[in-house]
Amino acid sequence: MLSPQTPETKPVKLSVRNMDFRYGEKKVLDGLSLDIHAERVTAIIGPSGCGKSTFLKCFNRIHEVSSAVKVSGDMQIDGVDIYRGGIDEVDLRRRVGMVFQKPNPFPKSIYENVAFGPRLFGMKDKATLDGIVEDALRKSALWDEVKDRLKESATGMSGGQQQRLCIARALAVNPEVLLMDEPCSALDPIATAKIEELIVELKENLTIVIVTHNMQQAARVSDYTAFFWLGKLIEMDLTERIFTTPRERMTEDYLTGRFG
Amino acid sequence: MPDAPDSLLEAPPCASDPAQESLVLESLPKEPAFRHSRLQRLADRWSHLLFLACGLLVVALIGGILYFLAARGVGAFMPLAGNTDKILTLKEVFLSTDWDPNSGKFGILPFIAGSLSVTGLALLIAAPAGILTGVFIAKLAPGWMKTLMRQVMDLLVGIPSVVYGIFGLMVVLPWVSGKWLSDSPAAGFAVSAAILAVMIVPTIVSLSTDAFESLPLTLEEGSQALGSTRWQAIWHVLIPAARPRLLTATVLGLGRAIGEAMAIQMVIGNNPQWIALMRQSTDQTPILRFLFTPAATLTTELVQELPNTAAGSTWNNLLFAMGLLLYLMTMLIILATRRLGRQRNA
Numbered sequence A: 001m002l003s004p005q006t007p008e009t010k011p012v013k014l015s016v017r018n019m020d021f022r023y024g025e026k027k028v029l030d031g032l033s034l035d036i037h038a039e040r041v042t043a044i045i046g047p048s049g050c051g052k053s054t055f056l057k058c059f060n061r062i063h064e065v066s067s068a069v070k071v072s073g074d075m076q077i078d079g080v081d082i083y084r085g086g087i088d089e090v091d092l093r094r095r096v097g098m099v100f101q102k103p104n105p106f107p108k109s110i111y112e113n114v115a116f117g118p119r120l121f122g123m124k125d126k127a128t129l130d131g132i133v134e135d136a137l138r139k140s141a142l143w144d145e146v147k148d149r150l151k152e153s154a155t156g157m158s159g160g161q162q163q164r165l166c167i168a169r170a171l172a173v174n175p176e177v178l179l180m181d182e183p184c185s186a187l188d189p190i191a192t193a194k195i196e197e198l199i200v201e202l203k204e205n206l207t208i209v210i211v212t213h214n215m216q217q218a219a220r221v222s223d224y225t226a227f228f229w230l231g232k233l234i235e236m237d238l239t240e241r242i243f244t245t246p247r248e249r250m251t252e253d254y255l256t257g258r259f260g
Numbered sequence B: 001m002p003d004a005p006d007s008l009l010e011a012p013p014c015a016s017d018p019a020q021e022s023l024v025l026e027s028l029p030k031e032p033a034f035r036h037s038r039l040q041r042l043a044d045r046w047s048h049l050l051f052l053a054c055g056l057l058v059v060a061l062i063g064g065i066l067y068f069l070a071a072r073g074v075g076a077f078m079p080l081a082g083n084t085d086k087i088l089t090l091k092e093v094f095l096s097t098d099w100d101p102n103s104g105k106f107g108i109l110p111f112i113a114g115s116l117s118v119t120g121l122a123l124l125i126a127a128p129a130g131i132l133t134g135v136f137i138a139k140l141a142p143g144w145m146k147t148l149m150r151q152v153m154d155l156l157v158g159i160p161s162v163v164y165g166i167f168g169l170m171v172v173l174p175w176v177s178g179k180w181l182s183d184s185p186a187a188g189f190a191v192s193a194a195i196l197a198v199m200i201v202p203t204i205v206s207l208s209t210d211a212f213e214s215l216p217l218t219l220e221e222g223s224q225a226l227g228s229t230r231w232q233a234i235w236h237v238l239i240p241a242a243r244p245r246l247l248t249a250t251v252l253g254l255g256r257a258i259g260e261a262m263a264i265q266m267v268i269g270n271n272p273q274w275i276a277l278m279r280q281s282t283d284q285t286p287i288l289r290f291l292f293t294p295a296a297t298l299t300t301e302l303v304q305e306l307p308n309t310a311a312g313s314t315w316n317n318l319l320f321a322m323g324l325l326l327y328l329m330t331m332l333i334i335l336a337t338r339r340l341g342r343q344r345n346a
């Protein structure tokens, strides 16, 4: 984990400036500015309904599938504007993967779920696909449980298994950024520990933004932590500083559970 | 003990037993805020019986029709009381294409093949068209168009088939004949199937729109989050996910198509010897001959000849047997498709 003594060496991967976000007329995010560094884990924390999921979805523009939204301000990936730059949303989503708050496996077999992304990009070779599927399932700590029933439908799995399948599905396309919305909320402690190990492992070559309600988890896996409240960024800093010496009174209250 | 209570439910807690009283007091508020009146309970019991009776009535009706068709139908194959007419073998009926009742030829293969051909062709047109329209309405159309198209489809479902038949007869037949066939008659499978397809498309559209709208949005999000385009999400995720219900939509269309008589009868040409005629003629490619030779189906022959044959005659009995066959074919197709849907879905 990054500590206050070592200077940041990684470049900025995602940058957000003066970003407002509206569902229709309803303003949900208000004047956000922050940077997310490459190959670091950034945790987003804050009370329910403060806009964490919404914020995450801005990075892959996935809310455009279902809602009429308005985004103003700037959001960039590697210096290219996500909304007005030369990048279209399909290319963007190939680079920025997402694990949703609620698991959403396709009603297909376990294998087909993981192979879905690679197949989209034209991967046909059976042996390579098998390799990708196995690798992704191993990383998401699911392989041992499902290796003998890859042909079975994913909708018959438990909620926690489905969530890990969704993680595998996202990893199979090899994204540059991984957005994870409470990936462990349905997992038992063992699977949670494995996913946390995975996150630490993945950041070797991946940028990770994770929303979590579990403060210990944020403290364990993240390099940076951002605290949101009512659609505003209250404070963002190195995780170590946020959890030991936060600048804002509000952050401290939230972390110590004295929030009201 | 004064008045015995009518039912246990109404019985007051027994005052002589203090232990039981306190138990009742703990578990129930003293005066229940809401209580079913006796009338309501009576109505409840009666409505239960009513539903049961309706259910039984439907079953009895279906069984009755089946029995009626079978009882008359077997008359063609075995001597019934008072029947002095010709007795047929199963082979000369089901395995022969030779239909000429006046000289004792009763092969019904042309009708079976006719029914299957026209239904198959109609589905070939209607299923893809209906499902794609369903996708369009559910996923791509703007709000106002969605409402409009849904209402139009619901209206179209209710149009009586004779109307389609008249339209086919007065408009489509002359048009096809004049435009494509240098004025030779256009009656046959092509126009029949087209009319039939138009008839069943609204049913398929309606049901497949429902199928797509009932899919959770999270599926589409999941697909697009992996970098699929909107169309890829539709093809590779939404259509497979909706498949069981799309199959049901198609089967319901099929059910309507295979049993349809009025509309087709007006445009098919009603020619039981169509197989022979098709074989003889050589003026066009086989596929065109197949599409434009006047033909007949089980249903068209039924409505055509049932009023013209004497009750109890072999011909008449055979028509009932054909009715039974139609009934069984429909059942079989529905059961087979159900099973198929379940397997695919597993």
Ligand SMILES: Nc1ncnc2c1ncn2[C@@H]1O[C@H](COP(=O)(O)OP(=O)(O)OP(=O)(O)O)[C@@H](O)[C@H]1O
Binding pocket: A023, A026, A028, A047, A048, A049, A050, A051, A052, A053, A054, A055, A067, A101
């Ligand atoms: N599709 C939508 N249309 C309109 N409003 C929405 C939509 N999705 C979310 N909102 C609103 O936006 C606000 C932020 O929601 P969001 O889901 O981002 O919160 P969150 O921080 O992720 O909460 P939680 O911790 O409970 O997941 C809420 O007030 C919510 O009601």
Ligand SMILES: [Mg+2]
Binding pocket: A052, A053, A054, A101, A181
């Ligand atoms: Mg959320």
